[in-house]
Amino acid sequence: MLAYVLRSLAQGAVVLVAVAFIAFSMFRFVGDPIANMVGQEASMADREELARRLGLDQPFPIQFLHFLGNALQGDFGISYRQGRPVSALIAERLPATVELAVLSALFATVLGVALGVYAAIRRRGVLANAVMTLSLVGVSLPTFLIGIGLIYVFAVELRWLPSFGRGETVRIGWWTTGLLTWSGLQSLILPVLTLGFFQLTLIMRLVRSEMLEVMRSDFIRFARARGIPARVIEFRHALRNTMIPVVTIAGLQLGSVIAFAIVTETVFQWPGLGALFVNAVQFADVPVMAAYLVFVAFVFVVVNLLTDLAYLALDPRLRAAAPKGAR
Amino acid sequence: MNQRAQSQPTPPGLLARAWDSDFLWSFRHSPVAILSSLVALTLIAAAVLAPVIAPQNPFDPAQLDLMDGLTPPMTPNEVTGRTFLLGTDPQGRDMYSAILYGARISLLVGFASVVFSMVVGITLGLAAGYLGGRVEALIMRIADIQLSFPAILVALLVFGIFRGVVPPAQQEAATLWVLILAIGLSNWAQYARTVRATTMVEKSKVYVDAARLIGLKPFVVMIKHVLPNVMGPVLVIATINLALAIIEEATLSFLGVGMPPTQPSLGTLIRIGQQFLFSGEWWILFSPGLALVLLALSINLLGDWLRDVLNPRLR
Numbered sequence: 001m002l003a004y005v006l007r008s009l010a011q012g013a014v015v016l017v018a019v020a021f022i023a024f025s026m027f028r029f030v031g032d033p034i035a036n037m038v039g040q041e042a043s044m045a046d047r048e049e050l051a052r053r054l055g056l057d058q059p060f061p062i063q064f065l066h067f068l069g070n071a072l073q074g075d076f077g078i079s080y081r082q083g084r085p086v087s088a089l090i091a092e093r094l095p096a097t098v099e100l101a102v103l104s105a106l107f108a109t110v111l112g113v114a115l116g117v118y119a120a121i122r123r124r125g126v127l128a129n130a131v132m133t134l135s136l137v138g139v140s141l142p143t144f145l146i147g148i149g150l151i152y153v154f155a156v157e158l159r160w161l162p163s164f165g166r167g168e169t170v171r172i173g174w175w176t177t178g179l180l181t182w183s184g185l186q187s188l189i190l191p192v193l194t195l196g197f198f199q200l201t202l203i204m205r206l207v208r209s210e211m212l213e214v215m216r217s218d219f220i221r222f223a224r225a226r227g228i229p230a231r232v233i234e235f236r237h238a239l240r241n242t243m244i245p246v247v248t249i250a251g252l253q254l255g256s257v258i259a260f261a262i263v264t265e266t267v268f269q270w271p272g273l274g275a276l277f278v279n280a281v282q283f284a285d286v287p288v289m290a291a292y293l294v295f296v297a298f299v300f301v302v303v304n305l306l307t308d309l310a311y312l313a314l315d316p317r318l319r320a321a322a323p324k325g326a327r
Numbered sequence: 328m329n330q331r332a333q334s335q336p337t338p339p340g341l342l343a344r345a346w347d348s349d350f351l352w353s354f355r356h357s358p359v360a361i362l363s364s365l366v367a368l369t370l371i372a373a374a375v376l377a378p379v380i381a382p383q384n385p386f387d388p389a390q391l392d393l394m395d396g397l398t399p400p401m402t403p404n405e406v407t408g409r410t411f412l413l414g415t416d417p418q419g420r421d422m423y424s425a426i427l428y429g430a431r432i433s434l435l436v437g438f439a440s441v442v443f444s445m446v447v448g449i450t451l452g453l454a455a456g457y458l459g460g461r462v463e464a465l466i467m468r469i470a471d472i473q474l475s476f477p478a479i480l481v482a483l484l485v486f487g488i489f490r491g492v493v494p495p496a497q498q499e500a501a502t503l504w505v506l507i508l509a510i511g512l513s514n515w516a517q518y519a520r521t522v523r524a525t526t527m528v529e530k531s532k533v534y535v536d537a538a539r540l541i542g543l544k545p546f547v548v549m550i551k552h553v554l555p556n557v558m559g560p561v562l563v564i565a566t567i568n569l570a571l572a573i574i575e576e577a578t579l580s581f582l583g584v585g586m587p588p589t590q591p592s593l594g595t596l597i598r599i600g601q602q603f604l605f606s607g608e609w610w611i612l613f614s615p616g617l618a619l620v621l622l623a624l625s626i627n628l629l630g631d632w633l634r635d636v637l638n639p640r641l642r
Contacts, residue, residue, distance in 0.1 A: 015472065026484075030491035140624040142574045144581050145616050148601060156605055163605075252475075259477030266582050267601075278582050281483050284491035289484065300475060 008308045012301035017068070019297035023290035024067045027077070028060075030286050076291035081283050086291045089276060095176045096166055097272035100264070101257055104192045108199035109250060113239075115200075116207025120215065121234060132208070135201040143260045147194040147267035154190060162187045164269040195264045199253055206249055210242035244314050251307030258296055353636050363628040370622050374430035381424035386590070391419045400610050414610040416599065422610065425596060426618050432592040433622070436506050437573040441565050443511030448518025449561065453549050455519065456526025467523065470516040478575060481513035486584050499587050506585055510575050514568055518561060525557040559637050566630035570623045577619050593619045 051057050058066075070076070076086040119128040138146075155163035167183030169176040178184025214220065215238055223233045262274035269275070273292060280288035354360050373380065383390045392407065400414040400422075413422040451470075455463040473481065489505045490498065529535060530553065538548045573593075579585035580594030588595055593615045600612025 018472065026488060026491075030488050137624070140570070140627050141620060142578060142623070144578060145597070145620065148597070148604065148612065148616070152604055152609070256477050259479045262479065262483070263578055263582065277483070278584065281487035281490065281584050284487055286487075286491055289487050293484065296476070296480065 004308070004312070005305075008305050012305060016294075016297055016301055020068055020071055020294055021064065023071075023293045024064050026293075027067070027286050027290045028063065030284070071294060076294070077287040079280075079285055079288050081280070081285045081288075086287045089288065090273065090291060090295065091174060093271055093273050093276050096178075096270055097261060097265070097274060099178060099188070100191055100195060100270060100272060101261055103188060104194075104196035105199065105250075105254075105257060107192055108196040108203055111196075112200045112203030113207050113246070116204040117211060117234070117239060119204065119208045120211035123212070131204070135204055138197060138201040143194060143198060143263045144267050146197055147190070147264060150190045150194060151267070161190055163190070166271060191264050191268045191270055194267065195257065195260055198260060199250075199257065202253065203246065203250060207242055207246055210245055211238055214238045214241045240314075244311065247307060247310050247314065251303055251310075254300065254303045258299065350636060357632055359628055360632040363625040363632070366621055366625040367629060370430060370618070370625070371434060373427055374434050377424075377427035377431050381421075381427045383421050383424045385420045385425040385428055399608075400614075413614045414608075416611050417603075422596075422614050425591065426593070426615050429591050429593045429596050429615060430618055430622065432503070432586060432590065433573050433576055433594070433619070436503065436510065436576045436592065437569050439507045440510035440514070440572045440576075441569050443507060444513075444515040444568070445518055445561065445565055447511065448515040449522050449554070449557075451515070452519035452522025453526055453554065453557075456523035457530060457545065457549050457553065463523070466519065470519050473513075473516040474520075478510075478513035478571070479578060482509040482575060482579060483582075483584060485509035485512055486579065499589070502586060503590075506576060506579065509579070510572050513575070514572065517564055517568070521560050521564060522557050525560060526553055529553050529556050563630065563634045563637055566626065566633055570626040570630060573619070573626070574623050593622075 048057075074087045076090075078084065079086050079089060082089065115131055119131055122128045151163045154161045162183070165187060166178045167185075167187035168181040169178050169184055170180045178188055215234075220233060220238060223237055228237075258274070261272065262278060264270065265272045265274035266278055273295070276288060277292045279285070280292065378384070385391075398409070398411050398415045398419075400412060403410045411421050411423065413426065415421055416425070451466050455466040486505060486509050489501070489509075493501060526549075535548060535552060538552045543552075576585060576592060577594030577597065580592050581598045583598065586592040586595045588599060591599065596615035597612060597619065600608075600615060603609075603611045
């Protein structure tokens with residue numbers, strides 16, 4: 001079991017170093033970092049001085065090691081466009097994105113599993129079929145159109161909910177939260193729905209098909225024969241066995257949560273990391289792009305690790321096999 | 328002998344045989360496939376023929392009249408009295424023409440980027456599957472990393488690098504090509520995986536051994552013998568990817584890192600239309616949005632159908 005965890009850790013570290021290398025190459029070769037930092041009138045001496053201070057006069061591998069060391073301490077240099085440390089920009093915008101992503105993942109998972117189970121149990125029901133058809137359309141709709149549609153209905157026509165921003169936020173230490181004010185909560189609703197919708201349809205369809213599969217297996221038939229009530233079979237026996245593939249896909253989908261967060265944040269002018277990244281791309285703000293890339297890779301690695309650990313918790317076979325160093 | 332020859336019907340023509348083939352049989356019996364291919368073909372034909380059928384050239388300022396600006400659909404303009412099928416934008420541009428020309432760009436980027444990622448993916452997949460060893464390990468590792476990052480993120484990165492490398496004056500002209508490159512580069516890994524898997528199966532078959540025995544070079548065996556046998560799954564992925572590429576292009580343009588307003592794709596039109604959502608001019612956003620959804624949905628459904636037909640295991 002320890003070997004299993006250690007191997008996941010090692011793989012994650014390799015991915016992180018590879019991504020850091022790409023980020024560093026971008027920083028080093030896209031545009032001229034010195035020209036971007038000093039003004040037009042800087043003298044050659046100024047430039048050389050800055051190059052020495054940034055370590056740009058040293059060999060490439062040494063520079064990369066410096067970059068890695070700084071990145072480990074959360075230092076990604078200074079934004080070309082805003083002239084502030086990238087780490088400060090990221091820290092400032094992190095809470096908005098984390099709250100949005102976590103809430104929408106929660107929304108998608110809870111509602112997705114519930115609807116998926118319902119659609120599987122009432123396979124021929126009218127409501128179940130309506131839900132399935134709707135989810136098919138939902139998969140083909142681009143995220144930004146869903147967001148715009150929600151804005152049009154709930155913000156423009158009905159005027160129930162705000163269409164942009166986070167509303168009022170409360171500061172707790174360096175973290176800002178929109179969860180404690182009424183306007184903050186109202187502002188969260190539409191972005192969370194937009195971001196969660198795609199995940200919701202995906203998880204729902206997956207739970208339904210897995211559940212149908214499990215319900216056909218022998219141990220469910222035996223449980224029925226033993227006279228166990230249908231509810232208990234469905235939730236204690238069947239649902240638990242559908243969770244392994246669901247956890248895998250939900251973990252893998254984190255990538256698309258981040259991708260759709262970029263879009264959602266732009267639609268709702270949400271002051272998060274995704275909007276920061278889109279701005280950085282528009283103005284070729286390389287340090288911010290590089291830092292975002294490393295950040296995303298870091299989140300990936302952590303979530304992959306958590307997914308692996310969730311397997312261990314969910315699947316006793318893995319726990320039994322792992323000590324022998326199997327697989 | 329004589330009897331058998333008599334009972335055999337005259338060999339049917341090519342058209343009739345095609346009509347009776349498995350493929351067209353399931354096409355004729357799938358209302359979804361017929362409807363979605365009709366919608367997709369209509370939209371593609373309209374986009375290709377845009378210069379012929381559009382009432383005006385939306386990129387030619389001489390044809391636009393500012394007085395026509397913000398005319399709602401199907402109602403005469405209060406000043407000029409002209410009527411527009413889908414209304415006009417603030418510059419007096421006919422939305423119907425703008426959508427035809429926009430769909431043209433969206434489809435061009437979609438098709439070109441799919442072809443680009445197909446070429447890259449097939450080449451790398453064939454090489455990995457046929458050559459094996461180090462080459463395979465390296466290519467598939469890169470594909471793994473690429474696949475774990477969302478396509479849109481990769482495309483945004485490529486675009487950001489482009490903004491940093493190309494001088495601003497040349498950026499607008501190059502945007503179309505960069506979009507194709509960015510979207511193509513973000514989708515090759517799926518082809519590589521599928522082609523590699525199929526190649527590994529095909530490689531062990533007798534016909535490949537035979538081709539090698541008569542002394543053909545590995546390159547020739549790969550291109551002339553293995554490649555035709557891996558094209559089936561590739562075409563399915565390509566169809567579904569076409570819908571994804573069109574949505575990806577629209578998303579990039581919507582985010583403001585795609586086609587500029589002077590040369591709008593459907594995504595750019597939606598981005599422009601979003602600014603008028605609050606002032607009640609809904610049609611500037613609605614019709615390009617609907618065109619995009621119809622295009623993506625019909626191609627998607629067609630791809631789903633194609634996958635089911637070409638993959639007997641799922642039937």
